[in-house]
Amino acid sequence: MNSLNIINFLQYAFVQRAFVAGIFVAVVCSALGLFLVLRKMSLVGDGLSHVSFGAIALGLFFGIYPFYVAIPLVMIAAVLIIKISEKARVYGDAAIGIVSAVGISSGVILASMSHGFNVDLFSYLFGNILAVSKLEVVLSVILSAIVLFIIITFYWDLFSATYDEEYAKTTGVKTNFINILLSLLTAVTVVLSVKMVGVMLVSALLILPSVTALQLAKGFKTAMIIGCVVSVVAVIFGITISFYLDLPTGATIIMLNAVLFALAYLYKKLA
Amino acid sequence: MTDIISVSNLFVNLGQTKVLDDLSFVINKGDFVGLAGPNGAGKTTLVKAILGLIPISTGSITILGTDHASFSDWGSIGYLPQKISNANQLFPASVIEVVTLGLISQKSWPKRITYSDLNKVEETLKRLDIYKLKNAMFTELSGGQQQKVLLARALVAKPQILIFDEPSTALDPESRNEFFALVKKLNNEEKITIIIITHDTGYIGRYANKLLYIDKKLVYFGGINDFCPPSKDNQYFEKNENHIIWHQHE
Numbered sequence: 001m002n003s004l005n006i007i008n009f010l011q012y013a014f015v016q017r018a019f020v021a022g023i024f025v026a027v028v029c030s031a032l033g034l035f036l037v038l039r040k041m042s043l044v045g046d047g048l049s050h051v052s053f054g055a056i057a058l059g060l061f062f063g064i065y066p067f068y069v070a071i072p073l074v075m076i077a078a079v080l081i082i083k084i085s086e087k088a089r090v091y092g093d094a095a096i097g098i099v100s101a102v103g104i105s106s107g108v109i110l111a112s113m114s115h116g117f118n119v120d121l122f123s124y125l126f127g128n129i130l131a132v133s134k135l136e137v138v139l140s141v142i143l144s145a146i147v148l149f150i151i152i153t154f155y156w157d158l159f160s161a162t163y164d165e166e167y168a169k170t171t172g173v174k175t176n177f178i179n180i181l182l183s184l185l186t187a188v189t190v191v192l193s194v195k196m197v198g199v200m201l202v203s204a205l206l207i208l209p210s211v212t213a214l215q216l217a218k219g220f221k222t223a224m225i226i227g228c229v230v231s232v233v234a235v236i237f238g239i240t241i242s243f244y245l246d247l248p249t250g251a252t253i254i255m256l257n258a259v260l261f262a263l264a265y266l267y268k269k270l271a
Numbered sequence: 272m273t274d275i276i277s278v279s280n281l282f283v284n285l286g287q288t289k290v291l292d293d294l295s296f297v298i299n300k301g302d303f304v305g306l307a308g309p310n311g312a313g314k315t316t317l318v319k320a321i322l323g324l325i326p327i328s329t330g331s332i333t334i335l336g337t338d339h340a341s342f343s344d345w346g347s348i349g350y351l352p353q354k355i356s357n358a359n360q361l362f363p364a365s366v367i368e369v370v371t372l373g374l375i376s377q378k379s380w381p382k383r384i385t386y387s388d389l390n391k392v393e394e395t396l397k398r399l400d401i402y403k404l405k406n407a408m409f410t411e412l413s414g415g416q417q418q419k420v421l422l423a424r425a426l427v428a429k430p431q432i433l434i435f436d437e438p439s440t441a442l443d444p445e446s447r448n449e450f451f452a453l454v455k456k457l458n459n460e461e462k463i464t465i466i467i468i469t470h471d472t473g474y475i476g477r478y479a480n481k482l483l484y485i486d487k488k489l490v491y492f493g494g495i496n497d498f499c500p501p502s503k504d505n506q507y508f509e510k511n512e513n514h515i516i517w518h519q520h521e
Contacts, residue, residue, distance in 0.1 A: 038361065038362055152381075153380065153381035153382075154380075154381070154382075155382070156371075156372070156375045156378070156382040156384070157375070157382065159368070159372070160372050160375060163362060163364060163369075163372065164352070166324060166352065167350065167352060167372070168372075169322075169323070169324055170322045170323070170324065170345060170348065170350045170376075171345050171346075171372065171373065171375050171376035172343065172345040172346075172375075172376045173375065213363075214361055214363055217363040218363060218365060218406070218407075218408045219363060219364065219365035219367075219368055219406070219408070220362075220363055220364050220365070220368050221368070222363070222365075223363045
């Protein structure tokens with residue numbers, strides 16, 4: 001290991017920023033991811049991250065701060081996925097495919113038109129949490145807190161609509177509203193995660209902690225808590241390990257998540 | 272007698288297909304209605320129309336004196352769906368959590384589950400003799416146990432009406448008898464109005480006081496005791512089925 005000890009490591013401002021932003025985003029991703037996984041909508045995250053790629057390109061193209069463009073555009077895309085699958089004789093997964101492809105293509109076209117920001121744009125493909133700015137930390141914390149607040153206050157509606165949509169309707173849950181709400185929350189979360197693990201790996205951050213939790217949990221609330229703990233542990237150790245071993249942080253976080261999933265699976269098999 | 276559900280001139284179309292054709296009937300408080308009819312007769316559609324799950328084309332449904340379109344007191348109707356659960360086998364819900372879902376009809380945003388709600392859930396579990404399962408995972412229970420948990424979910428909000436869609440398909444004969452006896456007890460002791468779709472016509476004769484037989488149109492609605500005795504020119508009730516419904520007189 002490096003000569004740098006843990007105390008010194010934690011004194012770096014960029015490391016502190018990475019931990020704060022990372023922990024908030026990790027909690028939101030795992031909480032939301034559980035609903036998506038159980039609804040078989042895991043790939044919504046993947047589709048929306050591709051849209052955020054196009055949206056970030058658009059921001060860079062016009063010289064606007066990419067987050068400001070990405071958040072509204074990805075939210076619109078999230079609603080579009082629902083509307084396309086409702087109105088246009090298209091299955092949900094195909095709708096994700098359409099929106100996702102449009103996102104990537106527009107990003108690539110904008111990049112080739114600009115002749116200048118390729119490097120910037122492609123840094124978003126794999127993200128870099130150690131490079132988050134102060135503004136990005138503040139933004140991540142505020143938006144994550146809002147998303148968490150909404151998840152907590154709509155917990156039972158989200159749970160019921162995910163468990164059995166038809167039954168939820170008979171208890172007065174407005175399931176159409178809940179579906180749109182979930183998509184909008186996912187959109188915000190995806191944009192927040194892009195900086196951390198990059199466009200290519202966002203969906204893993206949504207999926208892996210939840211499937212790990214599903215190996216162990218005997219109840220929904222427990223699954224949500226286990227997912228959050230797993231996600232936060234992976235982020236904290238991922239940042240630390242990647243720093244000392246000089247590895248890409250996003251990929252390290254995801255690989256740790258995969259290891260935790262494998263351990264949970266083995267534990268379930270053996271226990 | 273109080274009208275609990277009153278349906279008049281109800282038509283429901285799904286796409287181009289006419290599924291329910293001019294149904295009218297009134298269900299009173301304390302009725303135990305067996306809803307029967309051939310496959311594709313629209314039994315589930317009728318129940319879903321009452322529950323507000325599918326739009327009606329014309330006609331009206333009044334529930335507890337309120338027109339269906341403005342009805343919002345969903346806690347007064349307990350529903351036990353046809354499939355044991357639409358949820359997949361990975362869903363990690365505990366028995367307590369599943370039953371708690373039955374209470375959220377009474378809540379407004381933000382929906383919080385309080386200590387007294389948990390008490391209601393536990394009381395309901397005790398009443399159905401499944402308290403010891405409270406922390407078990409729903410998907411790991413047997414078919415009969417799952418059915419009881421879903422019955423608890425339908426009961427926990429103390430509904431005035433209970434609607435069951437094919438409740439006995441997943442049950443072995445023993446749990447089936449137990450299930451129907453329990454439902455009958457709720458009907459007798461708490462005067463809960465029961466509507467039950469079932470292919471087990473024998474059970475209708477034994478437990479229900481009214482038979483609602485539909486085949487898109489209304490074929491028969493009335494007391495089990497007034498139900499026409501077996502006759503050979505009856506197009507709907509062949510001798511066997513009629514005999515089974517009349518099982519009550521065995």
